[in-house]
Amino acid sequence: MSQTITQEIDADRRRWLGLIVLLAGAFLPPLDFFIVNVALPSIRDDFQASSSMMQLVVSAYATTYAVMLITGGRLGDLYGRRNTFLWGMGMFAAASLLCGASWSPVSLVAGRVLQGFSAAIMAPQALASINAIFPDSEKPQALSLYSLTFGLASMAGLFLGGALIALDILGLGWRTIFLINIPVIAIAIPSAYSLLKETRSERPKRLDVGGAVLIATTLAALIVPLIEGREAGWPAWSFISLACVLPLGLVLWRYELRLEAEGLDPIFAPSLLRTSGLKKGLLAALLFYALAAFWLVFSVYQQAGLGHSPFQAGLSILPAAAGFIVGPLVNPWLARRAGKYAAATGMLFQVFGLVYTAVLVARGSPEYLPLPLFLIGMGQGVGLPNLVGNIVKLVDRQSSGLASGLVTSMFQISGALSVAIIGGLFFGLAGGAQDRQMIANAYAASAIVIAACIFIAAVLSVALPKRQHS
Template sequence: MDFVPTLEQTPDPRRWIALAILLTGAFLPPLDFFIVNVALPSIREDFHASASTMQLIISGYATTYAVMLITGGRLGDLYGRRNVFLAGMMGFAAASALCGFAWSPLVLVVGRVLQGLAAAIMAPQALASINAIFPDGEKSKALSFYALTFGVASMAGLFLGGALIALNVLGLGWRAIFLINLPVIAVAAPFAMVILRETRSDHPSRLDLGGAALIAVALFALIAPLIEGREQGWPIWSLLMLAASLPLLLLFWKHEQKLEAAGRDPILAPRLLRAPGLKRGLLAALFFYAFAAFWLTFSVFQQAGLGRTPFEAGLAVLPAAVGFVLGPFASGHIFRVFGRYSTAAGMSLEAAGLFGTAALISLEASTLLPIALFFVGAGQGIALPNLVRTVVQRVDPTQSGLASGLVNSMLQIGGALATALIAGLFFSILGASTDATSIGHAYSISAIAIAICLLVAAWLSVIHPMNDDARRPSDTRLAGKTS
C-alpha cells in the first residue's frame, strides 16, 4: 500500500458512493479469511481431507496475501487504482468460483492461493483511493468507515459461514461460502467501472518482481514443510525445504540491499528498518497474529468436540466478533489512559481471554465462555489499531504507505506461521482421538500457546525505544481518529 495521495482542488461529488464500492473491496478479503474457518470441519468431512490440508486452506491464502500486498499497492500506483481494483475484483471472483466448484482438496488449496493473490491486488487500492479522493476534512471519517469494515467482516464471516452451510442453499453446503462472492462482485464491479474515478501516484515506485518472487519461495519453503512434514513423518524433502528457507531469506535480503544501493525500489527497503524501534514493532505484529490459529482450533472444538452444527459454531464465537467490532471504539480512551502501553494492554486483555477459554473448557464450565470470548475479541480490537499506528509513526510520513503495507504483511505472515505451528500442535496433541475431552484438551493447549505469543507481542510493543514527548501530540490525534 505504498502510495502518494493525489490532491484535487474540487472533491469528487460521487466520493461517498465510491466509498461504498471501495469498502466492498476491503470487506471481501477479511470476510473470506473468517468465513472459511467455520466451514473447515465440513470441508474436511466432504473431502476426507487431512489436517494439513485444512491448515493449507488458511495459510495458503494468508501467505500469498502477505507476500503480494505491497506489490499490489504499487500496481495501482503504476497502472491506475480503479483499473487494478477491477482486475483484482475479477480475479477474486474467478478464484472464488474455483474454490466453490473445487473437485479435490488440491484444487481448493490452489483456489485459496489465487484468492490471496487477487485480494492482495484488490485491497490496497481501496485505502489508496480513499486517500486520493477525499479532502483532508473528510478523510478521517472515511478512514473510520474503512477501519470498521474489518470488524464487520469478522462478525459477518463467522455468522454467515455457519448460516450458509445450515441453509444448504441449492444443496451447495460449504461451497456457498465461496460462491456468495460472485453475486456481490457482479453488483459491485459495474458500479466501480462507472463511479470510481481513476487515480494513480504522481511518483510511482517500480515493481520489485524479483524480491516478491524470492520472498514467496522462501516463505513457501518454510511454511509448507511445517504443515505437511508433521503429518507425513518428516520426509527428507520437508527437511531439505526447511534447511533451504534461511538461505532463501538471506538471498532475498541481499537482493533488496542491492536494489536499494542501485537507487531502485525494493519491496522491503532496508533503510526503512533502520527507523528506531521499527524492527521490534514488526516482530510484535508477527507474534500478535498468532491469534489466526484460534479460529481453526476453536471451530474444530465446537463442531468435532461438542457436535455443534456450523451455524451453532458461528453463533458460539460471535461474542469474540462483537468484541472485535467494539474494541476500536474504545481505542482512543485506552490510549488516553495507558499511553504508550495501549497496545500491550489490548494484547494482555486478549491473552487473558484466551487463558480464560482454556481454563473454562478444561473445567467444563462453558457458561462463562462467552465473557472470555468477548475479552478475546475486544483485546484484539483495541490492540490492532494501536499496533499499526505505533509502527507507522516510526517512519517518515512520506514512507507511511510502505510501512502500513509492511505491517499488514507481517500480520499475514504471522497468521500463516501460526496456522502451521500452533494448529500443527493442536492436531499433534489430538492424534487419532475424537472424543470431546481430548479435543478440548488440545484446544486448551493451543489457546495457551497463542496467549503466550500475545504476551511476547505485548512485551515487544512496550520495550522498543520511543520518544514520548515527540510522539504525544500526533498519537493523541490519531487515537481520536481510531475511536
C-alpha cells in the same frame, strides 16, 4: 452558480457511493480468510481430506496475500487504481468460482492461492483511492469507515460461514461460502466503473518482481513442510525444505540491499529496518496476529469437541464480535489515558481471555465461554489499531505508507505461520479428532501458546522507543 453547486453535490454523492464499492473490495479479503474456519470440518468430511490439507486451505490464502500485498499496491500506482481494482475484483470472482466448484482438496488449495493473489491486487486500491479521492475535511470519516470494515469482515466471516452451511442453499453446503462473493462482485464491478475516478501515483515505483518471487519461495519453504511434514511422518524433503529457509532469506536480503544501493525500488527498503525499534515492532506484529490460529482451533473444538453444527459454531463467536465492536468505541478514551501502553492493555485483555477459555475448556465448562470471548474481541479492537499506530510512528512521515504495508504483510505472514505451527500442534495433540477430551486438551494447549505469543507482543510494544519521528 446553481449549476456549479449542483455539480459539487453530484461529485460529493459519487464519492460516498464510490466509497461503498471500495469498502466492498476491502471487506472481501478478510471475510474470506475468516469464513473458511467454520467450514473446515465440513470441507474435511466432504473430501475425506487430511488435517494438513485443511491447514493449507487457510495458510495458502494468507501467504499469497501477504507476499503480493505491496506489489498489488504498486500495480495501482503504475496502471491506475480503478483499473487495478476492477481487475482484482474480476480475478477474485474467478478464484471464488474455482473454490466453490473445487473437486478435490488440491483444486481448493489452488483456488485459495488465486484468491490470495487477487485479493492482494484488489485490497490496496481501496485505501489508496480513499486518500486520493477524498478531500482532507472528509478523509477522517472515510478512513474510520474503512477501519471498521476490517473488524466487521472478520466477525461476519466467522458467523456467516456457519449460517450459509446451515441454510444449505441449493444443496451446495460449504461451497456457498465462496460462491456468495460472485453476486457481490457482479454488482460492485459496474458500480466501480461508473462511480470511481481513475487515479494513479505521480511518481510510481517499479515492480520488484524478483523480491516478490524470493519472498514467496522463502515462505513456501518454511510453511509447507511445517504443515505437510507432520502428516507425512517428517520425510527427508521436509527437512531439506526447512534447511533452505535461511539461505533463501539471505539471498532475498542481499538482493533487496543491491536494489536499494542501485537506487531502484525494492519490495521493502532494508534501510528502513535500521530505524530504532522498528524490527522490535514488526516482531510484535508477527506475534500479535497468532490470534489467527485461534479461530481455526476454536471452530474445530466447537464442532468436533462439542458436537455443535457449523451454525452453532458461528453463533458461539458472537460474544467476540460484540467485543470487537466495543473495543474501538472505548479505544479513544483508553488511548488518551494509557498512551503508548494502550496496545499492551488491549493485548493483556486478550491474554486473560485466552487463558480463561483454556481453563474452562479443560475443566469441561464451555457454557461460561462468552465472557472470555468478549474480552478477546475487545482486546483485539483496542490492541490492533494502537499497535499499528505505535509502529508506524517510529518512521518519518514519508515512509509511513511503506511501514504500514510492512505491518499489514507481517500480520498476514503471522496468520499463515500460526495456522501452520499452532494448528499443527492442535491436530497433533487431538490425535484422530475422535476423543472429545483430547480435543479439549488440544484446544487448551493451543490457546495457552497463542496467549504466550500475544503476551510477548505486549512486552515488545511497551519496549518500543518513546522518541518517535514526526
